[in-house]
Amino acid sequence: MILLFEQLLNGLQYGVTLFLLAAGLTLIFGIMGVINLAHGALYMVGAFAASWVAIQTGSFWGGLVAGLVASGLIGLVVETAVIRRLYARDHLDQVLATFALILIFNQTTVLIFGRQPLFTTLPEIFSGSVEIIPGLPYPTYRLFVIAVGLAVALGLYFLINKTRIGMLVRAGATNRQMVRALGVNIQGLYTAVFALGALLAGLAGVMASPIVSVQVGMGDEIILATFVVVVIGGVGSVKGAFVAGIVLGLFDTMLRAFLPATLQQVMPGPEAQALGVGISSMGIYLMMALVLLVRPRGLFAARG
Amino acid sequence: MSPVLDIAGLVKTFGGLTATDHVSLTVDTGEIHALIGPNGAGKSTLINQICGEIIPNAGQIHLAGRDVTRLPPAGRVALGLGRTFQITSLLDDMTVRENLGLAIQAREGGNFRIFDRAAKRNEVWDEADSVLAGSALSARAGVKVADLAHGEKKQLELLMALSQRPRVLLLDEPMAGLGHVESQQMIEALNAARGECAMLLVEHDMEAVFALADRISVLVYGRIIAAGTAEEIRANPAVREAYLGEEDA
Amino acid sequence: MKRDNLVLLAVLILLALVPFAAEFTGQSSWTKLVGQALIYGMAAASLNFILGYGGMVSFGHAAFFGIGGYVVGILYHHFDAGTAFLGIIPGTDQMLVTLPAAVLVAGLAAALVGALSLRTGGVQFIMITLAFAQMFFFLFISLKTYGGEDGIMVRRTNALPGLNMKDKATLYWVVLAFAAAYYLFLRRLVRSSFGQIIAGIRQNERRMAAMGISTLRYKLYAFILSGMGAGLAGALMVNFLRFASPDMMHWTRSGELMVMVILGGVGTLAGPFIGAGALFTLETTLARYTEHWMLPVGILLLVVVLTSKGGLMALIAKLKGGAK
Secondary structure (H helix, E strand, C coil), X not given: CHHHHXXXXXXXXXXXXXXXXXXXXXXXXXXXXXXXXXXXXXXXXXXXXXXXXXXHHCCXXXXXXXXXXXXXXXXXXXXXXXXXXXXXXXXXXXXXXXXXXXXXXXXXXXXXHCCCCEXXXXXXXXXXXXXXXXXXXEEHHXXXXXXXXXXXXXXXXXXXXXXXXXXXXXXXXXXXXXXXXCCCCHHHHHHHXXXXXXXXXHHHHHHHCCCCCECCCHXXXXXXXXXHHHHHHCCCCHHHHHHHHHHHHHHHHHHHXXXXXXXXXXXXXXXXXXXXXXXXXXXXXXXHHHHHHHCCCCCCCCCC | CCCXXXXXXXXXXXXXXXXXXXXXXXXXXXXXXXXXXXXXXXXXXXXXXXXXXXXXXXXXXXXXXXXXXXXXXXXXXXXXXXXXXXXXXXXXXXXXXXXXXXXXXXXXXXXXXXXXXXXXXXXXXXXHHHHHHCCCCCCCCCCEHHHCCHHHHHHHHHHHHHXXXXXXXXXXXXXXXXXXXXXXXXXXXHHHHECCEEEEEECCCHHHHHHHCCEEEEEECCEEEEEECHHHHHHCHHHHHXXXXXXXX | CHHHHHHHHHHXXXXXXXXXXXXXXXXXXXXXXXXXXXXXXXXXXXXXXXXXXXXXXXXXXXXXXXXXXXXXXXXXXXXXXXCXXXXXXXXXXXXXXXXHHHHHHHHHHHHHHHHHHCCCCHHHHHHHHHHHHXXXXXXXXXXXXXXXXXXEXXXXXXXCCCCCCCCHHHHHXXXXXXXXXXXXXXXXXXXXXXXXXXXXXXXXXXXXXXCCCCHXXXXXXXXXXXXXXXXXXXXXXXHHHCEECHHHHCHHHHHHHHHHHHHHCCCCCCHHHHHHXXXXXXXHHXXXXXXXXXXXXXHHHHHHHHHCCCHHHHHHHHHHHHHC
């Protein structure tokens, strides 16, 4: 029971990380119509910048700021230099150009930081754990990550539903032509949305940096899961990204935590272990295939 | 004579909006039945329901006596339904002749011959050539569709639709965007095709409608408000008010 | 037409001479390099049939490549161990059995994936094909019997009656023969009635449906044919490298196949082969000088995508046009 609860919290923490990444990705796709495979690279940038600064200065908070600044700035550069030229292109060109960006980002990171993972330590206030229910001490930092994720979700909700920019964003995700017709500075809106997405991806990277191994390629693994979240949630829908992110985070974590042991009860150990891990990794993709079969446009498709 | 196309009580709603509201109409063999109505009257939604791109909420569509209400588009074509598009819809990278050739091939319901040579199917190309020779496009066979003028595209669409030998042809605003001369050409082409198949003509151009139609139905806000011969429609006060009146203004 | 065939013949003769040239210059790695490029070319060409001619952006094509490879690997594993797959199907090392089996199994997998994926379009299609490829990837990783993450070693290349397949040059010529046959098959395919209809669907699916073509069925058949081609390429690759691993179906491999298609020229017959050759040569050459070869490759790819339309084939056409 306690184990289950702990895994639920782990799932929630993975879920909010996926949400931070998916929120930006779904807006970028919904509004600009660009498939950005390199979104995971911005997650990596955030993690590396934060870790490096944290190691140099000894300050987690300094790292946090550095991670956000770096991912935001690089996001701006990428939008101006590459993404902007992809708005009018077809999906194939977008996939390939952003695939090229992944290669470039990964190798540049290797050139700067090498292949060894970076490790950071947590600041004093996060090093302990909190006993949420009796018998379950849970790391404070992970709770902090969950809190940050939920706070961002709330902030995005207000930004999108209560502000003028949010109105444009919603309109853009539903009907791109309409926003163009409104005479808004569309390029400015695009750049702002992309930078916001980059910032959120960077934040996800910063948050993850003390608990995952910060190394080249870390973005490639999570970007696929993020795309699954976006597609299940419905392209363009932040609400969908939130629901799908949390559900997938929980689902994936539960599978990984409990499936191998369950299989071990019916078949020999090593095979069960391997099969359990394999099927767990397939889980989210299977879920996406099933969702798309029933709802070809995802759960909360913004576009009609 | 039983109608070749029989639409009864068709309803389609989008959210709160009722696009077609219990629409019924028939098209008899050999007849040109025109459907007119102001913009937003639901004409396109109706056409798309007849073609099978949209499934109605209620009502039935019978084609040549068979209930096709839930049949996918390809199945309806096999039963003899043809169409042209409001915004011309052709294969832009191919030539006029190739477009026509594909339409003729498609008459067999398509095929899965993966080893034949499309360029050597003489029966197809002979037919395409003879159709083109008797048309306004006789000199344009080798031109890529992307390079055609708008009126020529409209003509090609009609040729392709006719070459499939449909029982009923849905014409979605064939005059749209045509100049005066081109319109006259289109009216002539349609007149010449009369008798090859029945037609449901959706059109704004009143001159064309009155020149061609055996019967006219008037669709306003998703409902048929009047139906009859050209004279009857001209004389109908409700139509004058709801529709023709706007034209005069 | 005649000139095309002459060029093709000349290229084939040149390619056939590669083992001699390799021996003559002492660059024995050439044969292996060109052989691999030819096999990747086949895989890329199979993808190009649905991508370039059919307009279906499949991001999971490496799955069929890998499945074809694993069929060879698994059959060899059981042949070697004297056991049977699922206790029924005995193993074999006969190429005349393994290749058709690989094509068949890859085709079945493509039928399954295609039937489920082709109902969607746009980004959903891209992502669902990717998802299926990932499922296959993780499936094979989890099969401990077949080496899990490490894959299967195929200690001896499959046998072909009358040929000494242990000889590197012979194996290369077998690969070349398959590549040439596949090229001719694709040429016939895209010029067939079926190929014309597929091209029509790419340009205007709605129009084709309005002409009574059941577009979904056509797209599915094309998808299956394409998957079978990738399966054949994968089976050859495992014979050529004597190794099958989950890496063959990693999602970046699917990306690479797309890169080859784009680099060479989408929707052209020779493009994918040229693209595969170019990318493979570039990678191998750069890797000799720097471990960071991915950086220049990435930059080059970005420049190609952003600035040009039509890839190397368009460039060749332009040069030919200029020379006339």
